Amino acid sequence: MKRKICSLAVALALPMMAGTAHASAPSAAELKERAFGSVFAEYYLPARKKTTSAEWNYLDDGAGLGIELGYRIDENWAIRGELARQRLKNKLTGDRISGNRFGVDAMYHLDNSNLYLVGGVKHFDTFNSIAANVGVGYRFFVNESVALFAEANRYQGLNKRNWADAGIKAGVSYVFGASSAPAPTPAPAPAPTQPAVVDSDGDGVPDHLDQCPNTPRGHKVDERGCTVYQEVEQRVGSAEIRVLFGFDSAEVSREQRADVARLADYLKRYPTATVEIEGHASRIGAADYNQRLSERRARAVADLLVNTHGIDRSRISTVGYGFTRPRMEGTSREAHRANQRIEALVTARIKEPVMR
Structure with a gap:
């Protein structure tokens, strides 16, 4: 039940965050070929069968902390490595069971949006298992280098295929280095404004000289604006x-x-x-x-x-x-x-x- 509530909260929060823009947010071109690092806190939700099985040590929900290090390859793709320390709870005894999770992800950033998709492979010390994960996230830039992010993932066991967990995390990222995008060309100075010349009937003779207004389109006219x-x-x-x-x-x-x-x-x-x-x-x-x-x-x-x-x-x-x-x-x-x-x-x- 808790997993459904958390997943629903993330699903609703991400679109609302996606509608928020920030004037100082860098463009995708400015982020490419730059490294980034993140720290995050997470809430991990094991599959229901883990909370009721001695095989899984009755693992229940728990919190965690982690770090990421990544590289933006181009305007859409990035890769990252992740290391997280988890503290899950034994549902029967209430004891805390700690372990590490580490792995790599590929990230795809949607065009003209701070939304991104993520997929990767993780190893869990906590229950000695390997899993594939897919997820969605949103990154909100506070300034050109610092961003807040939220992300939700689904984990599917690979060596023990009968489990599927979920996790949500939130944190802050820092983008290293300077943008490799070319500096924008300054806009040319505006040309001196000229008085507007009005030619209502489009015959080539300005209204203030036109003695025959409303000449039919296509007619050749003389210097007075009258049909020849x-x-x-x-x-x-x-x-x-x-x-x-x-x-x-x-x-x-x-x-x-x-x-x-x-x-x-x-x-x-x-x-x-x-x-x-x-x-x-x-x-x-x-x-x-x-x-x-x-x-x-x-x-x-x-x-x-x-x-x-x-x-x-x-x-x-x-x-x-x-x-x-x-x-x-x-x-x-x-x-x-x-x-x-x-x-x-x-x-x-x-x-x-x-x-x-």
């Missing part, structure tokens, strides 16, 4: 006008002027746009005749845009293609209807932002 634009010619749309003409006629009937009106509305939405009126014919009759007929029909649509809808003539051009660009191949009635058409191609000069 360029004019480009861009085809903004095309429209097929289904205008049917009488034989040898280029007059647009009243019923078929709705498409022309829609084209006029389209041009009015783009005041800088220009339009090319293309006349097309079906494959009936001679090529020269159809060429002239397609030209007259294109001009008829252009005149309607100008005279009826007020579109400036400078924005309109016409061209006739005869039957050289058929929409549908063949000489069927469907082909003639598909090919006898007017197409309008609208082009506008628009401003686009220049991107960086």
Whole structure:
């Protein structure tokens, strides 16, 4: 019962100690390649069967004192030798039974922590036995050389395998010599502070000079911080006008002027746009005749845009293609209807932002 209580106390105490830091604690790099020595007091808890067996002389709990001498190999690993003097109690008579414990341990220190793991081999004069031990400990540095530590170990018999003891110890360590870690490079002197330059929209022009705040990201700007634009010619749309003409006629009937009106509305939405009126014919009759007929029909649509809808003539051009660009191949009635058409191609000069 006592062993369970002590083990639980150590298990709870170590994590709480692990949360404590000390400003003067040396780093792992500063501890490597340095020797250390320790003195400690311990409380040893034999296995329950030892307290009830004459073979083990009814050994019960007892205290002890000891010393350690070790060497930190690198930032994680260390080795140490241990010598402890134990005074255990005979549970029946109350007599004290003294003996030595000595052996060696390997220690592994966890990264960025003062926690460490330990494992080793020990010889016990008290009950003439050899045991392997594993444990966990925590070291708290008071200053760069002196540290307090607590450690709990479990001992398993090797030549007499039917026993397993426990022990807790606390002590003080001293780290010898000077650190082998290179001295830290002094921080460079801070540069003279400059007044902060604020450029809220990130266009490269400071706010106090920016006449066009909130310029879109990626736009090239002038010295005032305003977007730079360029004019480009861009085809903004095309429209097929289904205008049917009488034989040898280029007059647009009243019923078929709705498409022309829609084209006029389209041009009015783009005041800088220009339009090319293309006349097309079906494959009936001679090529020269159809060429002239397609030209007259294109001009008829252009005149309607100008005279009826007020579109400036400078924005309109016409061209006739005869039957050289058929929409549908063949000489069927469907082909003639598909090919006898007017197409309008609208082009506008628009401003686009220049991107960086």
